[in-house]
Amino acid sequence: MRATTVVSLLLALVLAGLATFTAQIWLNTERAQILSEVLPASEEEQEPQQKIVVARTVLQFGQRLTRDKLQEIDWAAKDLPNGAFTSIDQLVSDSEEHARFVVSSMEVGEPVFVSKITEPGQRAKLSTALTPGMKAISIRVNDVLGVAGFVLPGDRVDIMLTRSQSSGSYVDVLLQGVKVLAIDQIADDRKDKPSVVRTVTFEVSTEEAQKLALAANVGTMSLALRNIGSSETETLQRVTTLDLVDPQVAEELRLQKEKAAAEEAALAAAEMLETGPTDTELMRQEVETLLKGFMSDISGRLNEVETSIDQANTVNSEPVRTVVASSPPPKPVKANVGVIRAGKRSNYLVPRVDPAAPATAE
Incomplete structure (x- = not known):
């Protein structure tokens, strides 16, 4: 075997060993890091x-x-x-x-x-269910004034007071967002079935309790059930019999009508984009074009008339000057010549001879 081959094999073995050693060190480092992250989490899970x-x-x-x-x-x-x-x-x-x-x-x-x-x-x-500092007071209602029995413990209501006087009846919102503690003798806030009740007990402050006690003697109180999540208060005005002649459309109905109209317009626009304009639409467009041209022609003619009137007014506004030319009176063509004969005077008209005219030969 040649020496270069042996050297190459030895070098490859050394490099492979170094790579294996380096990889082992890296794996041990990563394993230690992972364990250091997992162990604290396990210790937290094992908290007392x-x-x-x-x-x-x-x-x-x-x-x-x-x-x-x-x-x-x-x-x-x-x-x-x-x-x-x-x-x-x-x-x-x-x-x-x-x-x-x-x-x-x-x-x-x-x-x-x-x-x-x-x-x-x-x-x-x-009394154990009352918030500290609050009072409980009851009012008498019936199936109508009590929202047909749908008012249950835990609900919140607005209390309205109706009174009469010589000029007519009127109603005011006495209290807003009052918490219902009980209906009749039931104070369970898990009650979920409506029932016709005769009394409703509210949680109110001392001043509100005074208002309710007085209102029970001067008019008729009605309840208006609020949304379970409603916490807003409104600034309201007194409603009298004169306000009953002004009909109002429910806000929800008005919004639905506006939404339906918008949807119809959107559908019509979409159909026109897909199918193109209909015969009726084309006729309408032609009529609009003719009307626009007719109105434009009338407008142009009116502008011309106004321009002519303005020019005439400008001419008439200039002063008129009268020029009188002086000329000598015309000379008479004939001359009156008087001749006396036998003591009588006779007049003869003879042609006048202009001295400046040249003489004519006879």
Whole structure:
């Protein structure tokens, strides 16, 4: 074997070994980096877990908390919400003196908070559902004034007051966005079936309670149900009987009409682009062209007449000058010659001879 061949083989083996060694070092480095990224995540997943009490079944207003209605689940200790309970024993008691009741309905799996249950031994009463500083007041309604029974606990309504005077009846919006606490004796905000009620209880401030108490004695109150997500207040004016003669179209109907008209126009334009103009459209275009030409001709003639009138006015406005030429009176052609004969005068007309004229030979 030649020496150059042996040297080439040895060199190839050395280079292959170096490449293998380098690749091994790179793989070890990448493996260490991947492990360093994965291990912290695993450690986070293994953070201490805390128990939290949640509802096993749907809990409604007034229900007593019992073990079969609750369960404990794992919860990240660092994410434990305030007001939550970590043990069922904190909520359940065999004695009536320490029993707890639901004041705000809860769904399955929803954490049980202090704000949604009563204190130990306290009954689930309407007063426990009131926001601190607020009052509860009820008004009497019927199937019409109460929105046909569709007003339920948890809804928000506007309260309108209708009164009469000598000039006619009028209505004002007394309160806006008032929260409904209960209908009749039902305060469960999970109630979802309408029913005809006789009284509705609201959560209001002291001043609003005074207004409602006075309004109940001076007029008739009606309820207007608001959208569940509506929180805006409106600036409204009093409506009187004179306003009833001004019919108004519902905003939704007006928008639908405008939308339909726009869609029809868009469809007509699309059809014209696809099929070209129809005979009627061509006739209309021809008539428009003739009218435009006719109007243009009339406009041109009117401009000419106006120009002529302006020129005539310009000529008439110049002053008229009278030039009187003086010339000598014409000379008489004949001369009157008087001849006296026998004491009588006789007159003869003879041709006048111009002295400047040349003499003629006889």
